[in-house]
Amino acid sequence: MRFFSAIGWIVWKDLLSELRSRESLSSMLFFALAVILIFSFSFSTDEEAVRQLIAGIMWVAFGFTAMIGLGKSFAIELQHDCLEALQINPVPKGAIYLGKLLANLLFIVSVELLLLPLFVIFFNLDILAKLPVLLVIMVSGTLGLSALGTLFSALTVQIRAREVMLPILLLPMAVPVFIGAVEATRGVLGGEPFGFYRPWIDLLLVFDVIFVVVSYWVIEFVLDA
């Protein structure tokens, strides 16, 4: 019971802190807006190019925006030695990991939902009928990124060059997530039949499970070495 309540407390604390400080939110939104504007101006006259590239553009914005949030996930614990307090709390470190993961997932998906209308406006997308499947892809892609990112955020938090190390570790490991998410998104937005891009969603879900399970076991050694 303490395990699940600890997860809840971590989610509550992280989301409340972010809602009040808006530290990550503002930088994530500004970065994503810049990406959308740059790509929108680059392809404003070429509808075919937009159709071909929009899935990649979306996941460039989602992925790099997520990285800003993930980088701060454990870094905020350095203030006032809160990481030390978390380490010596009588709660399994897996609960801390799952709490952080859940908070990151909720936060990043919320930011992605704020960005979605901007994609619709700037790239003239028609997504209403495809929204449920698109949301499944967004959540499963973001879960894979968050699972890895939360682990690497904990792993690099004590390193001086953590802002550099996080993308170096995360990007190569997240390649399967990016490939699966981009291909599935391309299928949905391109109006392909569900069976055509379903294997990519399955791939995403498989990687989600692998990343969450492996990170859950590894975090004990990362946080309590």
Added chain:
Amino acid sequence: MSSPAIRAELISKSYHHYQVLHELSFELEAGTCYALFGPNGAGKTTLLKILATVHRPSGGRLAIMGRDAVADREAVRLQLFLIAHGSHLYDELNAVENLRFALGLRGASPADREIKLALDRVGIGAFADLKTRYFSAGMKKRLAVAKALLVRPPLLLMDEAYASLDEKGIALVNQVIRDATQSGAAVFMTTHDRAKVAEVAHRAGVLRQGTLQELPLEALTTSDALF
């Protein structure tokens, strides 16, 4: 016979070939307050963090409340509470939220009345709804003491127990220590303030170059330099 609150046997700690602690052995019984002195860099905080299970010793055996502090860390952590140099507070949460979070992680959910009583007792009841980013260092220390009051640990560890506190704050900490030891808890603290700690300490020791030497309590009230 019950186990001592702390049983340290030949504890050593080194960082990158630099030996900070050399085979320390001591015991601390329940209901006892131990004051640890030592010059800057002597290893007081390192020892305290080993006792708090933040760090693992490089050698030796440590048991807290009869449980191995390395092999049985989760159980040991339930038995202790650390008031550290860092406040362990989140700037964006207010005093009550910080208390609820810290206690919630330990599986406790104190009633509003209990929280209010604890905050009033440490003298910051009027600031219950204020974000701790606006707290002074002394107020943060008082909030940490409030946490300890709500946790009621069998072993209370305090690093620089009186740092940042005014006279009333120091008296408050001493009263909390008295109450804790009278109720059977053990207190292990580091400090530089001999006169203040002399009011509550049952035992004292000095850490010099990584070795621990027990001090007579009279040494706390003399003017002779300890180190």
